[in-house]
Amino acid sequence: MKVEVRIPAMLRRLTGDARVVTVPGATVGEVIENLEQEYGGIRAELITDDGSIHRYVNIYLNDEDIRFLKQLDTPISAGDTISILPAVAGGRP
Numbered sequence: 214m215k216v217e218v219r220i221p222a223m224l225r226r227l228t229g230d231a232r233v234v235t236v237p238g239a240t241v242g243e244v245i246e247n248l249e250q251e252y253g254g255i256r257a258e259l260i261t262d263d264g265s266i267h268r269y270v271n272i273y274l275n276d277e278d279i280r281f282l283k284q285l286d287t288p289i290s291a292g293d294t295i296s297i298l299p300a301v302a303g304g305r306p
Contacts, residue, residue: 216244216289219296227252241274242285244295259297260285271298 215237220228228234236251238244249256259270264285266272272279273296279287289295 214239214289214291217294218244218248219294221297221299223299224255224258224297227255227258238289240283240285240289241272241279241287241295244289245285269300271300272296273298 215235218234218236220232220234225231234248234251236244236247238247245256245259259267259272261267266280266284274282274287274289275293276296279285
């Protein structure tokens with residue numbers, strides 16, 4: 214099934230400036246692999262060499278952080294939306 218993926222500004226250079234793309238996949242990991250097939254270079258921005266999510270990237274499935282679900286094995290359902298967000302640090306020293 215296809216899922217809508219919201220692309221952050223920092224990665225839009227890889228998607229031809231598209232804010233939202235539609236990609237097939239049964240899990241979040243499959244969606245990322247299919248993103249890589251369509252938009253080469255995006256996987257390296259999201260996933261480390263050992264297959265985990267970069268610590269400076271947050272991936273949400275319908276407003277739920279996939280780190281607290283099944284991570285890249287989180288299943289996708291019809292109508293789901295994946296949002297990719299860069300982690301933001303803040304506060305005062």
